[in-house]
Amino acid sequence: MTGISVEVIERGSWTVLTVNGPINSYTYNELQEKTMRHAGRVDMAVDLAGVSSMTSAGIGVMLAAVEDAEAVGKRFVIVAPSEVARLAIESTGFADRFPTVPSLKDLPA
Amino acid sequence: MGLTLFTYLAALVATLAAIAVKSRAAGLGAFRLAALASVAFAVLLATGYLLAADYRPAAVLLLRAADAAAIMSYVAFMRLAFLYPGGRRHAVIDAFLFVASAALLGFMVFTDLYVIEVRRFGIEYLRFEGRYHALVTVAGAAVGVGAAIVFAIRGFISRNRVFRQHLLVMALGVMGSVVWGYVFAVLGPNINLERLFPLSATNILPSVLAAAYVFSSTRVFQVRGVARGLGVWTVIAIPFSAPLGLVTGVAFLFRVASPVSAIAVSALAFLAFARWAESFARGRLGSSRDESAREDLESEIAHIDLSAGRDTVLGQLSAIMGEAIGCSWFATLSEDDSGGLRRVFPDDDTLISPAGSPALEALAAVERRAILKSDVEADESLAEHRSALLAFFEALGAEAVVLAKEGRRVVGVFAFGPKRSGADYNALDYGTFDAVHGKLFVVAYYARHVARESLLETVEQEIGLADQIVRSVQERIDPIVHPGVSVSFRCEAPRGLGGDLFDSVRISEHRWFFVVGDVSGKGLNASMSMIILKSMIRTLLREEKDFVKLVARTNSFIKERLPRGTFFSGLFGFLALDKGSIYFINCGIPAMFFRSPGLDAVIEAQGEGRMLGFVKNIEPYLKTRKLILPPGSRVLISTDGIVEAESIRGERYGKERLVRILGENKDRTAAETVDAVVRSAGAFAGGKLDDDITVVAIDYAGRPSGRTAARPAGRPEAGPKEKVQ
Incomplete structure (x- = not known):
């Protein structure tokens, strides 16, 4: 089973989590742990360009992060989702709940 | 003159307060009469005062009528003082009071014996009093004071603490009105404060608001x-x-x-x-602090280690609730195999309510999550079950209970003893119970389905315990057994614990409600959310007859009650076998395939859907669809665990393979087809599925009467707003 990697970097006022690999029930724990560590505390961006597959486990992590951020007025965006990640997000019927930017350069100041 | 504005505002406030009262308590009629007379007093006095400058004849009539209304309001409060909370009406007394009031009105308004004339010059107000003005005024005030005294005496001798407090509140309210009126209407003009006279009628507020509170509250x-x-x-x-x-x-x-x-x-x-x-x-000033405390309490309950064994789990819960609520003791009752309620913590195994007992029937019938003993004593909406519920409270010695119910079945009860401080349970406690109900529900299920600690030694820890709960819950459905249909399903989780769900509830002889889907998250958390959701859907199904609203309320529950980030992707369906149709709302189910024998083709039927738990109000997004089933047709529904299954090369199983399996198994039974799908996806994934899976197959044979569907079918269409029943 292929694992995922989640790298955390600071970029201006944003904390960026870069995810590579599949997000499923076996792999989402690391993403969840790192997301929960930052969500609602800082402005957070999650780069999903390198995501090879994404199940409901990944959507749940993203939704929790969005709601954590909203609860305290912090910002949360998804960056450059891969095709499979985009489709997974759109399958919810509420893609507009996940603010998205095409690249890290497009992160708001 | 500006002060009359406040009198009109007071009349408006009193009117709104009286209208808002919804009660069946004794004396409600007297309260409404008192409120009506009070409002009339305020409006007549303010209007008469305004007219007293230029329209004196009209003004004097209005001001006389105002005072008559004030006295009538005190008479009504006096009547209320004898009626509330459990007095009986006497037609003779009511008739006498009506005649006396009419005579008083005629005497005060249409003679010069009470007030002869009124004049107003700017803010200077002059009243020329008749021969009996003082007598009538004193008599009117005496009725008000008398009402307050009767309220107070009855309050002090009442054994019921709720009614005691209610009666004393009304005593204070009526007395406040009398004193307030005296200060502004009598004392003020005698100490050169006649300009405050227009405020005298705002004295209706203490009495009307106090009574409105009493009729709206069942708690101390x-x-x-x-x-x-x-x-x-x-x-x-x-x-x-x-x-x-x-x-x-x-x-x-x-x-x-x-x-x-x-x-x-x-x-x-x-x-x-x-x-x-x-x-x-x-x-x-507190409300956000209360919310924060409730969130902390929820979190504490959620973090109880369910693998520690039942006695330990319930002991931890007892300590948490004792600290948070301040109760002197805490007990847990659980449904036993016969359907009765037994005390399982402290574990003396006492049968508290046998199956079918009045208390158990009452608990099942009451549509509340928590009940305070004071509610039972004072809330008229519980009158039908009062004696049974009070007997239940007395048997336990409890002051409050929280109920865990699945539909009408009482799965568990949490009982709270008197508070250590001696204080009564109040609305804040009720709010806390309501807020943590979801978490307590999980523990109730745990207590119901996990055997005693001493019997658990052979069971593996966390997975085994939780799996025991999950399986018992998943297996509790109303099986769809009907000559016109064959339904088969499989619900599996790769780790033994999962959030996938299939449930069916029989609505009538030919109709079933069903839900299939996936609660997000994995393992124990997802399982617990699934258990709560399944139970909540069954409860909502009993309360809500509108299909769309049922789904919308389920969405609200997920959004507000389940852990942040939880969502549900699935399908709510209503199988109407007498109509040969399925009404459904797609809430993000990825695959719903329909195979018609006439077309010999497979059609993807689910249409667009919105998952639950993403927005607060999902109702605008929901659409009921209808799928007409010809005899011999098959519907196959699958959660994303099948469609998203990956091979070792990273390929998706996809819908195409599902369609192929459906075609290859067209002559096999529903159960065989479901097995074939699960086998195929498992083999595709190298024998190890990543995600929870649920597959449901519905084979429709035809209407019960043997008639065939009137319309050729297959393609889903947007349906009307369907009722569940």
Whole structure:
């Protein structure tokens, strides 16, 4: 089973989590742990360009992060989702709940 | 004159308060009469005062009628003092009071014996009193004082603490009205404060609001709660009333504004200040603190280690609730195999309520999550079950209970003893019970389905325990057994614990409600959310007859009650075998395939869907669809665990393979087809599926009567707003 990697970097006022690999029930724990560590505390961006597959486990992590951020007025965006990640997000019927930017350069100041 | 504005406002407030009362308590009619007479008093007095400058004949009639209305309101309060909470009406007394009131009205309004004339010059108000003015005034006040005394005496001798408090509140309210009226109407003019006379009719507020509170409340209040309420009121009132009074007073002082513009300015001032004051008060005076405490309590319950064994789990819960609520003891009752309620913590295994007992029937019938003993004593909506519920409370010695119910089945009860402080349970406690109900529900299920600790030694820890709960819950469905249909399903989780769900509930002989889907998250958390959701859907199904609203309320429950980030992707269906149709709402189910024997083709039927748990109000997004089933047709529904299954090369199983399996198994049974799908996906994934899976197959044979469907079918269409029943 292929694992995922989640790298955390600071970029201006944003904390960026870069995810590579599949997000499923076996792999989402690391993403969840790192997301929960930052969500609602800082402005957070999650780069999903390198995501090879994404199940409901990944959507749940993203939704929790969005709601954590909203609860305290912090910002949360998804960056450059891969095709499979985009489709997974759109399958919810509420893609507009996940603010998205095409690249890290497009992160708001 | 500006002060009359406050009298009209008082009349408006009293009217709204009286209208808002929804009660079946004894004396409600007397209260409404008292409120009506009080409001009439305020309106007549304010209007008469305004007319007294230029229209004296009309003014004197109105002011005489106003005072008659005031006395009648005290008479009605006196009647209420004898009727509330459990007095009986006597037609003779009512008839006598009606005749006496009519005579009083005629005497005061149409003779000069009470008031001869009134005049007003600016703010100077003159009243020429008749021969019996003092006598009537004193007699009227005496009736009011008498009502207050009767309320007080009955309050002090009442054994019921709720009614005691209610009666004393009304005693204070009526007495407050009498004193207030005396100060502004009698004392004020005698000490050169006649300009305050228009405020005399605002005295209706204490009595009407006190009675409105009594008829709207079934719980005692605590001094702390009252102090907090007064604090909030003060914070709102000071910044609001200061500019309001200033603007109104200045406007009238310089006569630059009409009453209408003064009211408009006042309203704007209210809107501007009230919003700010509310948020200010919420942040500093407690309500947000209460919410935070409730969230902490929820979190504590959620973090109880369910693998520790039942006695330990319930012991931990007892300690948490004892600390949070301040109860002297805590007990857990659980449904036993016979359907009765047994005490499982402390574990004396006492049978508290046998199956079918009045108490158990009452608990099942009451549509509440928590019940305070004071509710049972004072709330007329519980009158039907009062004796059974009180017997239940007495048997336990409890002051409050929280119920875990699945539909009408009582799975468990959490009982709370008297508070260590001696205080009564109040609305704040009720709010806490309501807030943590979802978490307590999980523990109730745990207590119901996990055997005693001593019997668990052979069971593996966490997975085994939780799996035991999950399986028992998943297996509890109303099987769809009907000559016109064959239904088969498989619900599996790769780790033994999962959030996938299939449930069916029989609605009538030919109709079933069903739900299939996936609660997000994995393992124990997802399982617990699934258990709660399944139970909640069954409960909502009993309450809500509108299909769309049922789904919308389920969405609200997920959004508000389940852990952050939880969502549900699935499908809610309503199988109408007598109509040969399925009505469904797609909430993000990825695959629903329909195979018609006539077309010999497979059609993807689910259409667009919105998952639950993403937005607060999902109703605008929901669409009921209808799928007409010809005899011999098959519907296959699958959660994303199948469609998203990955091979070792990273390929998706996809819908195409599902369609192929459906075609290859067209001559096999529903159960064989479901097995084939699960086998195929498992083999594709190298024998190890990553995600929970649920597959449901529905084979429709035809209507019960043997007639075939009237319309050729297959393609789903947007359906009307369907009722569940």
